[in-house]
Amino acid sequence: MNLKSERRGIHVDQSELLCKKGCGYYGNPAWQGFCSKCWREEYHKARQKQIQEDWELAERLQREEEEAYASSQSTQGAQSLTFSKFEEKKTNEKTRKVTTVKKFFTASSRAGAKKAEIQEAKAPSPSINRQASIETDRVSKEFIEFLKTYHKPGQDIYKQCKLFLDTMNHKRDLSIEEQSECAQDFYQNVADKLQTRWKVPPEKVEKAMDQIEKYIMTRQYKYVFCPETTDDEKKDLAVQKRIRALHWVTPQMLCVPVNEEIPEVSDMVVKAITDIIEMDSKRVPRDKLACITKCSKHIFNAIKITKNEPASADDFLPTLIYIVLKGNPPRLQSNIQYITRFCNPSRLMTGEDGYYFTNLCCAVAFIEKLDAQSLNLSQEDFDRFMTGQTSPKKQESDSFSPDVCLGVKQMCKSLDLLSQLNERQERIVSEAKKLEKDLIDWTDGITKEVEDIVEKYPLEIKPKSQALAAIDSENVENDKLPPPLQPQVYAG
C-alpha cells in the first residue's frame, strides 16, 4: 500500500469543522454549518418571522371571512368560495413545515388520535416493547437513586423532569424541530438552575445533566427517534443504498493509511465497525455519541499501528469514511438527526464527543457526494464501477472482498505464491532443456564444420618413387657400383 500517495479528494481543513459564525464551537451540517447555539439563534429568528407571517395570514383570513359572512346574507356562494380559498391557503401552509397555523385550527381531539397512531406504528413487537419498558424502569430507578445523592435539589430535578415529560406528551403533534427546541430549552434551563438556584458544584453539574438526559431520552426515544412526520427514514434508505453502490471502494482509493494485513490493525478495524453499528441499539443520545467516540479511537489506533506514528486529523476522516462504507451502519441519518435534535447541546459543541460527531457528519456528507476525483479515479472507471460493469477487484487480483476473513486471505496469498513458484520451476526446466539442446547443437555444429574443412582440404599422400630416383640420380658414384644381382635359376 502506498501511504505517500497524493490525497486529492478527501481533505477537510480543521477550521471547516467549526461553527461558521466563528464562535469556536463545533459546527454541523444538520445545523447548516452552525453550532447548536448559533443555529438556534438563526432558527429562532426564522421561526419568529414565520410565526409573525402566520399570525398575519390568520388575521387576514378571519377578516376576509367576516367580510364575506357580512355580505353573504344575500349571496349564498360567497362563503363557500372564501372557505375553499382558506382551505387552499391552509394546504400551502402545511408544506412550509411550520405547523403554527395548523395548531390554531386543529381540534385537540385530533392530537390524541394521532398520538395513539404513532405509538401503534412505533410498536415493533411485544417482546421488544417489554424489553424497552424493563429498561425504562431500570433507568428510572437508577435516576432516583442518583438524585438521592443530591438531597433537596434532587427532588426539584426530578419534578422538573416529570414536568418536561408531561409537557412533551402534550406536544406530540408539534413538528420534530419544535419538539427538539423544547428539549434544548429544557437542557438549558435545568443546567442554569443546577448552577444558580440549586448551587450544585460545577463538577457535579455535568454528571447530573448526563443522568437527566438518560432519564428523559429513554422515555422520549420511541416518539422522537425517526418520527413518521419527517423524511429521516427516506434519508436512511438513500444513504444505505448509496453505501451499497460504493461497495467496490478500496482503502487505496481513499488513501486510508490502514494496513489490514497486520492482524492487530484488522482487529481494530473490526472493532471500529462494531462500535459504529452498535450506535443504533442505544436509546440515549449520549450513549450513541459514546459509540462514535469508541469507534474513532479504534480508528486512531489502527492508523497508529500501521504508520508507527500518531495519526493526524487528515488520516482520520478518510479512514472514518472507509469504516462507514464497510459497516453500512443501520439508520445512520436517523441516528445523526436524533443526536443533533435531542442530545445535550453542550456535548456536541465542545470536547471529544463533539469533535468525533462532527467528523461523522462530515463523513456522511462526503459519502453522499463521493466522485471519481475524490477516489483518484478516472470518470470512466468510476462510472463503470458504479454501474457494476466491472469491479476493481478483477483488475487487482490481490485485493479481497471486505468480508473475507484473515485466514482465507492468508491461504489465498499462499496459493498465489505456490503458483508463482510452480511457474518459476517450469521456466527453469524449460531453460535447462533449451540449454541441453543448445549444447547438442553446438557439438553437431563443430563436427559438421570439421567435416566440411576435411572435405574441402582432403589429406593427399603423394607417391615417393620419383623423389628416390632423383636422390639416386644425383649420386655421381653410381656407375662405380657393381651391377645389381640378377635372379638366377638353379637346377638342383
Ligand SMILES: [Zn+2]
Ligand atoms: Zn456558533
